[in-house]
Amino acid sequence: MAVDSAAMLAWLEKVAGRLHEQRAYLTDLDAAIGDADHGVNMDRGFTAVMAKLQAEGAPADVGAILKTVGATLVSTVGGASGPLYGTAFLRAGMALAGKTALEPDDIEDGLKAALEGIKARGKAQAGEKTMIDALEPAVAAFSAALAAGKDKRAALAATADAAEEGMRATIPLLATKGRASYLGERSRDHQDPGATSAAMILRAAADQE
Amino acid sequence: MAVGLVIVSHSQRLAEGVAELAGQMTQGAVKIVAAGGTDSSELGTSLEKVQRALEAADSGDGVLLLIDLGSATMVAQMALEALPEERRARVLLSDAPLVEGAVVAAVEASIGSDLAQVAATAKDAVTMDKGVGG
Numbered sequence: 001m002a003v004d005s006a007a008m009l010a011w012l013e014k015v016a017g018r019l020h021e022q023r024a025y026l027t028d029l030d031a032a033i034g035d036a037d038h039g040v041n042m043d044r045g046f047t048a049v050m051a052k053l054q055a056e057g058a059p060a061d062v063g064a065i066l067k068t069v070g071a072t073l074v075s076t077v078g079g080a081s082g083p084l085y086g087t088a089f090l091r092a093g094m095a096l097a098g099k100t101a102l103e104p105d106d107i108e109d110g111l112k113a114a115l116e117g118i119k120a121r122g123k124a125q126a127g128e129k130t131m132i133d134a135l136e137p138a139v140a141a142f143s144a145a146l147a148a149g150k151d152k153r154a155a156l157a158a159t160a161d162a163a164e165e166g167m168r169a170t171i172p173l174l175a176t177k178g179r180a181s182y183l184g185e186r187s188r189d190h191q192d193p194g195a196t197s198a199a200m201i202l203r204a205a206a207d208q209e
Numbered sequence: 210m211a212v213g214l215v216i217v218s219h220s221q222r223l224a225e226g227v228a229e230l231a232g233q234m235t236q237g238a239v240k241i242v243a244a245g246g247t248d249s250s251e252l253g254t255s256l257e258k259v260q261r262a263l264e265a266a267d268s269g270d271g272v273l274l275l276i277d278l279g280s281a282t283m284v285a286q287m288a289l290e291a292l293p294e295e296r297r298a299r300v301l302l303s304d305a306p307l308v309e310g311a312v313v314a315a316v317e318a319s320i321g322s323d324l325a326q327v328a329a330t331a332k333d334a335v336t337m338d339k340g341v342g343g
Contacts, residue, residue, distance in 0.1 A: 035279070037252065074287060078253025083283035121283055179279055 002101035007208065008065050009058045014204040016046035022200060029193040033180040037079050038193040045077035045085070060100045066093030066110070080178060081194060084118050084131065091117030104152045111139045111159075122177060129175040129187060131194035138163035138202050153209040160206035163199040170195045212318040212327045213240035213266030216311055217259055217285055218277040221246030227275075227308055231315035238319040241311070242266040254280045259288040263300060271299035271324035273314050273331060277307050299324060305331035313337070 001007070019026070019042045026039030049072045058065050066089050074086030095113035096106055115135050119125060126136045141162035145155035168191065175187035178194070214231065218224040224245025232241050244262035247253040259274075266272045274285050285302050292300065301324055303310060314331035322330070 035252075041253070074256050074284075075248070078247040078251060078255065078280075080280035080283060082254075082256075083280060083287055087287075121286075 002103055003062065003107065004101045005058050005060045005062055005065060008062050008102075009053060011205055011208050012046070012053065012065075012069065013050060014208060015201050016050045018200050018204055019043050019046050019197065022197075026193050026197055029191055029196055032190045033175065033183055033187045034193060035079070035179050038081060038197065041077045041079040041081055042085075042197050045073045045082065048072050048076040061097070062099050062102055063093045063095070063097035066090070066096060069093070080122075081131075081197070084122055084194070087117040087121040088114035104146055104155060107152070107155075108139075108143055108146060111142055115139045124177045127173065128177040129170050129173040129180060129192045129195075130177050131192070131198040133170045133173070133192065134163040134166040134195035134198040134202075137166040138198075153206075156202075156206040156209055160199070160203040163195075163202045167191060167195040167199040210268045210270065211239045211321060212270050212314075212324050213242065213268060213272045214311060214314055214318065215259065215262040215266045215272055215274045216241065216243050216245070216307070217254060217262075217274065217281045218243075218245040218307065219252045219254060219279065219281065220277075221250050223277070223307075227311050230308065231311040234312055235315045235319040239315050240266045240268060241315060254284040256284050256287055256291075259284055260291065263288060263292070263296075267296065267299070269299075271301070271327075273318075273324065273327050274300060274302045275305060275307055275311050275314065275331065276302070301325075301328045303328055303331050305334050309334035309337050 023039035023043040027036055030036050030038035049069050052072050070086045070089030074082050091113040092110035095109045124130050124132055126132050138159045142155050142159040145158045170192035175181045180187040216224045216227045224243035228241045228243040242262040242265045244258040248255050263272055276282055276285050310331040313334045314327050317327045317330040
C-alpha cells in the first residue's frame with residue numbers, strides 16, 4: 001500500500017514516541033563525545049512537530065507534511081541536528097511536493113533528497129562519524145532492494161538494517177565533523193548519537209510495515 | 210548609518226555579553242544585536258532568533274554575522290539562504306573569533322567602513338596580539 005498522509009503521520013508519531021523513549025540514551029551517547037543534548041533536542045523537535053501537525057491537521061499532500069516537519073525541526077531542535085534533519089525533511093518534501101500517496105520509487109527519491117540535503121548542509125561525507133554513516137548505506141540498501149525486485153516492506157527492513165550496521169560502524173571511527181571532532185582521538189570507541197537517531201527514525205519506518 | 214552586527218551564540222548570556230562588550234566601544238553608533246540560545250533561552254541556536262536579529266541589525270549598510278561554533282554555522286547559513294536576494298547581498302557570515310571579532314568589527318563599523326572592510330577587520334582579529342609575550 002502506498003504511503004498516504006495518514007501513514008506518514010503514523011510513522012512520524014512512532015518516530016516521536018521512540019525518540020521520547022530513547023531521549024536519555026541519545027543524550028548519554030552525546031554526553032560521551034558531544035554536548036549532551038541530542039536526546040533532549042530530538043525529543044523537543046519531534047514533540048513540536050506532532051503538536052504542529054495535530055493543531056493544523058495534516059494535509060493530504062505528503063510532501064507538504066515533510067516540509068512542515070523540516071521547518072519545525074529547524075526552529076525547535078536547537079542543536080546541529082535541527083538544521084541537518086530540518087534540511088533533510090525539507091528537501092524530501094520538495095522532492096515529493098504534491099504527492100498524496102508515495103510508491104516505493106517516491107520513497108527512494110525522498111530518501112536520496114534527504115541524504116543529499118544533509119551532506120550539503122553539514123558539508124560532510126561518510127566516514128566522519130556522523131548521521132551520514134547510518135543514512136548513506138541505508139539509502140543505498142533501499143535502492144538495491146528495489147532493484148532486486150523486493151517489495152516496500154522488505155526494502156524498508158533492509159534500509160533499517162543497513163542504518164543500524166552503519167550506526168555500529170561509527171564506534172571505532174575518529175570524528176572529524178561536529179562537536180565530537182574537538183575531542184580528537186578521544187572520540188573513538190563511542191557510537192555516534194546522530195547516526196543512532198537516524199537509525200531509530202528508519203527502524204520506525206520499517207516497523208510500520 | 211553603519212554596518213550592523215549580529216552575535217550568534219549557543220548561550221543567550223554569552224551573546225548578550227559579547228554585544229555589551231562590543232557596544233561599549235561604540236556607544237550606540239553601531240547596531241549590535243544578540244541572537245543567543247534557543248527560543249526558550251536554553252543552550253542552542255534558533256533560526257528565528259537569528260532571522261529577527263538580522264532584521265533588527267540591518268539599517269541598509271549591511272550586517273556582519275558573527276558566530277560561536279557548531280550549529281551556529283548551519284543556522285546562520287540557513288538564515289542567509291532565507292533572505293530575499295537584495296538583502297542577502299549585504300550580509301556576510303564571519304569566520305572571526307567571536308569576542309575579538311565583534312569588538313574590532315564594532316569599532317571598524319563605527320568609523321563608517323563598508324561591510325567588506327568590517328568583515329576583513331573582524332577576520333584579522335584571529336591574529337590579535339593580547340600582549341601576553343613569548
